[in-house]
Amino acid sequence: MDxxxxxxxxxxTGRPHSSLTVKSAPWGIRFPASDGAGFHVVLRGSAWLLRPGVAPPVRLGPGDVVFLAHGYGHGLADHPDTPLLDAELEPDGSWPALPAPGPASDDQTQLLCGAYQLSRFRAHPLLTDLPPLVHVPARVGTLPRLRAAVDLLGAELAEPLPGTGSVVPALLDTLLVYLLRAWWLEDAPKELAGQTRWADALRDPAVTAALEAIHGSPAHPWTVEELGARAGLSRAALARRFTSLVGRPPLAYLTWWRMTGAGRLLRDTQIPLHSVAELSGYTSEFAFAKAFKREYGVPPGQYRRAEGRTG
Structure with a gap:
C-alpha cells in the first residue's frame, strides 16, 4: 500500500455516513464536535460555514467542498446571522439520513454532507497536520476526479438502487482520498510554511521512494543506507531530506510506523504476540515487548487486554 x-x-473505524438534503431559507444547522471528520458539498445554491469565536464565516458556492479533519464543532446556514439549530445525530454518531429530496428551486440550497469515523490515537501526520478547515472551491476544469466522485455520490443518494448500500461507503472512501490529494498536492505549500512539509514529501521522488519502501515492507530490517539506495541518494543526503520533510529521521519514522501497526494488530486481531512481533520487524518477542512498552507505556499483552482482546 502507498x-x-x-x-x-x-x-x-466503522463505516462512513452521508446524507443529501435541500434547505429553504432561513435555515441553520449546528454540528457538534466529534472524534471523526466531516465534509460538506454545496451542490446548488449557497451556504455559510460558521465557526463562531474561532474564525470568520466562509461563504460556499455551488461545487465548493469543505473538509473538517479534526471533528471540531461548526455550523452551516443560509446567512451568518441565522440562528443555528442542533443537528440530531444517530446513536452511532452519524448524521440522520433524510428522505431523498426532489429538485431544488432557485431559492433553495442542496447539500451533500458526510462523516468519517476515525481513531485519533497515534494518528498519521498526513491527517493531523491538516488545518481545521480545508476549503476546495469550485474551479472549472480542476480536480475532475474529485468532482466525479461528488457527482456519483450525489446520484446514489438522490436515487438509491440495488447495491447503493455498498456503493455509497466505497464512494465516500474514494472522496476522502481525493480531498486529501486536493489539499496535499494542490493547496498545502502556501499554507504550511514553517511546519513539517508532507506536501513536499509526497512530491519528492526520493523521500516518496523511502516512504513507500517502509510502508511496503515495515518488517524489513531497513538501514538508512539501503533506503538511500532505493531513493537514489547517499545515506547522509536522504537522512537530511527525509527528516526535513517528514519531521523525523528515517529509522525513527520506521519504528513509529511499526509500533502503529503493532497496536492495530493487538487491538483488532487475536494473533499470538510472537506473530505480532514478527510482522512488526522483530525476531525476538522480548525485544518487541521492550520497544512496544517504550512507545505505549504498557507491555503489549496489557495493551491488548485493555483494548478488550485476549492474547
Missing part, C-alpha cells in the same frame, strides 16, 4: 492509503487505513 503512504496515503496506509495512513487512512490506520485511522478509519
Amino acid at each position: 503512504v496515503l492509503s496506509d495512513a487512512l487505513a490506520a485511522m478509519k
